Amino acid sequence: MTGCMTIRGFQIYPERLYLTAQQAILQDLRHVIRQAPMFSPQTPYGKPMSVRMTSAGRVGWISDRQGYRYAPQHPDGGAWPAIPETVLGLWRDLIGMDRDPDCCLINFYGEGARMGMHQDRDEADFSWPVLSVSLGDEGLFRIGNQTRGGKTESIWLRSGGVVVMGGPARLTYHGIDRIRFGSSSLLAKGGRINVTCRVVD
Template sequence: MGEPEIDLRGVRVRPGFIEAGAQAAMLADLREVARAAPVMRPVTRRGPMSVRMTSAGRLGWVADRRGYRYEATHPETGAPWPPIPESVLAVWRAVAGVQVDPDSCLVNLYREGAKMGMHQDRDEGDFGFPVVSISLGDEALFRVGSVEKGGKTTSLWLRSGDVAVMGGAARLVHHGIDRVKEGSSVLIPGGGRINVTLRVVR
């Protein structure tokens, strides 16, 4: 399925892993997630983030002026997060290499020049499980560094349907999205990019 795997500083990237029809079906599933758990623009200690986000699963990732954490309910509605769609779980089960399903699915929406600064995914309780990232919509320039902050980085354009797996020695690498190439995909009405990130929180 898709093109040969790419090793990006230990991050395993599977180009074109999700074919066009499955991408459209997954997008429809994510719209249902957003109906149940409205998309928010988190505000951190540094100010508002440029991406908007929501979550699915047992726990959702929340960012505000108190910091970053996982919570069982939507911070604005107070309702539990909706279940992770089966279309998304199928990707995790195909690439994660573990027998445990994720309990958190973060959905990031990139529009209007949104980007994501270099960071580590380290709010989880067990780094033995990988982080799986799904790209839908416009292409995004994905930058990967090292576990240590600073130093050399390598970048790759992620396209709609690409899947990246951060596990093993690459589980805690710094990574980010420098920019999104607007209009490079017609998948999402009105343009933009959706990133779906799956994690085992415990």
């Protein structure tokens, strides 16, 4: 495990998780996905997103013609699975024991997938950080500003890297410009999984 670097308030732990820890989280996420299958969301404007996603926890994040929001059920009507203990342990280590997250959002980036610049602002209380975990292929993480536009900085996030977005970084625009497909052997067929944990209300 390496130390922490800070870029525009984002606390970045480049190699926070050893391979065995990555594999343990991945195994738990596969169990979640079996219960709550990945789906392909649309933006409120009807444009399909290039990532596939699912969630664990009390609520899950969804996007469709009705907008971006947290929902108590998977789009197929089923309950969201519990957040895996491997993920909760990381949250408690880096964020604290005062409160566990309500949602663990799981995004899968296949070849060519990306995530445009955005703020995480569908939650009620921005005083709680967002915890982000990278598994699999490297992703080019771009960090902007608290308003759209302006100069940005980018860093490659590798498998096992963890980012904490709190304080001044909590409402900073950020995104994934691209992935280096096949740069990691963690996922047999390639791709990147990003796990983000949030306190919702």
